[in-house]
């Protein structure tokens with residue numbers, strides 16, 4: 055193995071790495087979107103009065119928060135197809151696993167956000183005679199979303215980083231491409247450093263957006 | 278009294294269940310038409326209202342009854358915990374009740390049915406507006422957004438028309454410069470004035486004010502009270518809970534003293550403040566004058 059560090063060495067491999075980054079982003083955005091929608095629903099169930107819905111959602115959330123993402127991924131990739139007796143490809147199993155994980159994270163953010171909306175908002179809704187649909191859509195959801203936004207953004211960064219695990223089931227994401235190229239060329243220093251830099255280039259601005267949102271948007275609305 | 282337009286079971290007979298509250302002597306009148314009422318017909322009538330929290334464990338209103346006419350501004354006074362807020366919340370239709378009924382303009386719109394459930398006629402309830410002690414503006418909407426939400430989303434009013442009405446209302450009350458501000462950018466007094474304007478957007482026939490100046494710094498109280506006075510001059514019937522005796526004396530056409538969940542005394546403000554009939558009222562007024570909380 056050549057121990058000299060020559061950054062220009064990775065240039066020919068950049069297109070392959072960028073394809074990997076594209077896959078990483080695609081998977082992350084897909085799973086974050088799915089997780090946000092289901093996360094809001096699960097968050098409502100966790101705050102609701104229906105005991106069965108509460109119990110199911112609580113078990114779900116605690117399970118996915120309390121086990122390693124890698125085992126969730128492997129379980130869905132290896133065990134679920136056997137149990138259901140169907141073929142599940144790597145991309146679909148990775149999407150299912152990460153979406154469920156994001157759902158669990160997002161539901162916690164929504165749950166505490168919903169809890170923090172004071173009862174005086176409900177007084178206002180009732181005194182104005184707003185129908186339930188209007189109050190959910192125009193009063194509760196926007197406030198819950200804004201209050202949950204900092205947590206949701208940092209959950210999204212977590213998911214983006216954790217998504218590197220999907221290389222273990224053969225998804226050609228950024229991590230996967232990095233591993234292949236680094237072992238094929240025996241140049242791990244250049245290649246893996248580049249991969250880390252590419253993750254950072256996406257992740258760091260995202261964490262900055264979190265604090266920007268906290269400072270600007272949320273303060274103006276005093277949420 | 279039977280309200281002509283409702284299909285709900287009739288309320289108990291005239292005045293039979295009215296907890297003695299020294300109310301107007303018109304309770305025996307029966308409404309024939311639903312809109313044209315005899316002049317003696319009370320505008321609002323509360324009959325034998327009982328309300329408890331925690332499934333009866335905390336009785337709060339223990340048979341409240343009173344009336345107000347269309348020209349009245351009813352000021353409700355009383356010690357803390359006496360049930361004033363609960364009474365207004367019941368009139369607004371925010372609470373379930375354990376017995377009794379409330380009538381607006383001759384229509385029974387809140388009533389405890391024989392099966393114990395609370396009936397609320399939403400079309401009548403919508404004619405009542407309420408402003409609370411705590412700030413209830415929607416923090417994620419601008420002043421304009423707060424004003425037009427209910428007219429547009431509830432009543433289906435055209436957005437342009439609602440905006441025009443909101444602008445007119447805000448100009449009238451000196452708030453037009455705050456049109457695009459968020460609630461967090463307003464002072465407490467401005468927040469309460471916007472909350473009043475938001476309620477006015479729905480063109481209520483009756484306004485309820487529950488200690489709307491209690492959370493305010495002293496220098497901000499006047500602007501809110503003068504807005505309420507302006508509405509009063511415009512002929513808006515209202516029920517006001519306040520601890521501000523000066524304001525109460527100025528605005529009241531009728532005073533109701535509410536303590537321990539019952540109406541202890543009610544009548545015209547001159548008599549009430551100058552010569553209260555019962556000792557409890559005298560003690561209350563004296564303690565207010567001394568500046569101590571009861």
Ligand SMILES: Nc1ncnc2c1ncn2[C@@H]1O[C@H](COP(=O)(O)OP(=O)(O)OP(=O)(O)O)[C@@H](O)[C@H]1O
Nearest residue numbers: 330331335337355356357358359360361362363364
């Ligand atoms: N949601 C509730 N659950 C249980 N008890 C309640 C609730 N709301 C009010 N109460 C109780 O009902 C009683 C009357 O309360 P209410 O708020 O109507 O009094 P108030 O006359 O408005 O007092 P204040 O002057 O302090 O505002 C109090 O003892 C209060 O603790």
Ligand SMILES: [Mg+2]
Nearest residue numbers: 361362363488
């Ligand atoms: Mg109160």
